[in-house]
Amino acid sequence: MKGEAMQNLTRRNLLGLLRLAPAVPLAEHLLANPALAAETQTSARGLLQRRNFPNVKLQNQDGQEVRFYDDLIKDKIVTINFFYAKCEGICPTVTANLAKAQKILGDRVGKDIFMTSISLKPEHDTRAVLKEYADMFKARPGWSFLSGKPDDVEHLRRSLGFTNLDPRLDKDTSQHIGNVRMGNEPLMLWAACPGMARPEFIAKSILWMVRKG
């Protein structure tokens, strides 16, 4: 409560300072004011966005084009993991665990919690493949299965730290990182847990990212 009041106060002061009508979206005026925009970029949240959440173009299982930061991460509580449809190693277990976690979280997924699974073989995982994969695991709304240009996906993978220190392992897609990241973008809370952990524990870890106030 106190935090919220303070945030509002800051925003109001800021708006007052800029002599803006409160109805005008702040972002537009940040763009119009490079000094202020620069400061925002060097805030902790801005730095995280710039370094870890590249705003690359992706396509989901419904064929929609989305931007990673703008549409999938910004102002949301999220989970992020990497997979590919033909993966016979850990992926089926991890995806099944996530499906169970989604069930546990119920209606919250799609409201304030969003799940993203990004394909490591984007050239193979077309929209139709992603759709079939999502359906196979009975993924419900609020969970995006994503593909994109290989370079963009690779950039995303590196930025999000889904990498192996050993370059030989890092090149081997079957050895890909099986962790699930969970985070609260506006509050800059980030953690990760093994995708092979119990679904109940994954769900609990996701709920730890919800603001306690």
Add this chain to the structure above:
Amino acid sequence: MYRNVLGEKVSKSRFREMQNAAKNRRELIAAGLGRRDLMKMGLLTAAGALLPIKGLSARRSPGSNSVCVTSFEPASPPTRPFLEPMPIMPIAQPVASLSPAPTVDPNTAAGEQRTRPHQALKLFPPKKLYQVSQRATQLSLHPELPLQTMWAFDDGTGPSFPGPTYVSRYGEANLVRNINQLPSEANNKTGFGLPSVSTHLHNGHTPSESDGFPCDFFERGHFYDQHYPNVLAGILSTHPGTGDINESLGTLFYHDHRLDHTAQNSYKGLVGTYLLFNHLDTGDETTGFRLPSFPEFDVPMMFADKLFDPESSPAGLLAFDLFSLDGVLGDKFLVNGKIQPFFKVKPRRYRFRWVNTGPSRFYEFFLTDPRNLSANNPFFVIANDGNLLPTPVQVESMRIGVAERTEVIIDFSKFAGKSIMLENRLNQVNGQGPVVGAECSLPEILPAGRGHQVLRFDVDSHPVKDESGEPQNMRFYDLPEIVEPRVTRTLRFDRLNGQWSINGQFIDCDTIRFAVEQNSAENWILENVTGDWTHPIHIHFEEHQIISRNFAPPALKVEHSRKDVTRLQPAERVQLFFRFRDFHGRYPLHCHNMVHEDHAMMGRWEIEPTGDNKVLP
């Protein structure tokens, strides 16, 4: 392609700029020293070029074909060394009373978030009460960096990072009321840290509900009473009424242990030391073991390596890589909360209590005389993990992994009028642990003068009285008796698709992996199946002894000791002896590379009236 320390693509010209910045940084660091000094310290070639210094961030590196390769780009802004004195943490101040008074059952109505009653509060009623809150505060870690928002412990006399030092005596129980007064998530603008905490007293013989178990966290606006009986192991079992004197502990480490967030929260400042004295280790150099007197000549030193963001606003704010799964390294070395301080000492013996507060770095400390780099400067190790050894061991260096402690006696009389460096010469380039193996072209131990100069001792030239004993004549405690184990269990530390595991499983607050029988003895075999990684394995509750490393007794004399963190090195199988006396309940075992433990390399086990026989739990 060029990348900066954070893994971002950068242009070639930007990369050059960064390299120049690194060069400038080295020049600035060197600015306090003359050319002769620089050459002696190995920082300058005869031609006058500065030698490149390695060892910056561990940020995921594209690397080449060796796991020993890392990213060496410049990171933190430059800071000149040895500008400020090393702080000494204040002694924690007790309070006369607590309101509401402590209760055996959790006082949920008053806002306590303890989940289980105190099992020994009535048996060992507290002599001292403390009220300590975790709160945010603004601190300077170096005069050339901006003020930092740190999370600190406040005993009522003001916030302190590291936290205040508890000075306790065996036989006098403490009760610490922890109050979480951290800022809300929305008011924490620093980019890391979770305002949800569990304070672990590392190596305390502490009942489970007061141990600081990672899943026993409590939220802001709430409190948690922790009861520290300060009793010797065996007091309610093998050595009724007294406990085993050979189980005496000395230097304990308290730190935040919030599940999945231990690295962030400890890095942000939630660390401190807790000392235990008794009738032998008295703190007075004219009595008992005659160790140098506390506090003047007996000084805790808490080491931390941190990274500061050159691109933050203002530049140089404390940074933490939230997206590392391997471990995070810093390029700035702090002792007691200041970057590269100096410490004025008298030409006599001192007892230092060295604590590695992590999150992921291993150190090997040497004493380096910058004017005589080839000289060996031995010192005495008197304790391993805060536990006095049978006798002091003279060494030329001492290695400590994350959360390991060591106590040393350094005699500065031979350095009167000189400045001596405390230097970390262990080469570590990523979260994997120290450089090891033939695969690496990098040396494991850096040459004298080329490591990290974490502290400069400035030794006074005027002789002073020293009534402390000669270390070579000291004798402390015998090692506790090793008996036949009830069961021998094997724990394999593994990594499957980047997921850290123990016997293929991950921490789960609600899953009990195995039950140890109260007052029994066991052997645990730790196996490292993660290739080139080193894991500092910590097991809560009673101290263990290392029976063997790869079937042979430990080669290092200092490892013939009581331990609570054992470095599990590449391709190692380590056999440990344990007892589990007096108390019951849940405890964890985990890797103390805090990034690994935060990513599930941990298991919950229990002490129960009847134990199980799971050999591969």
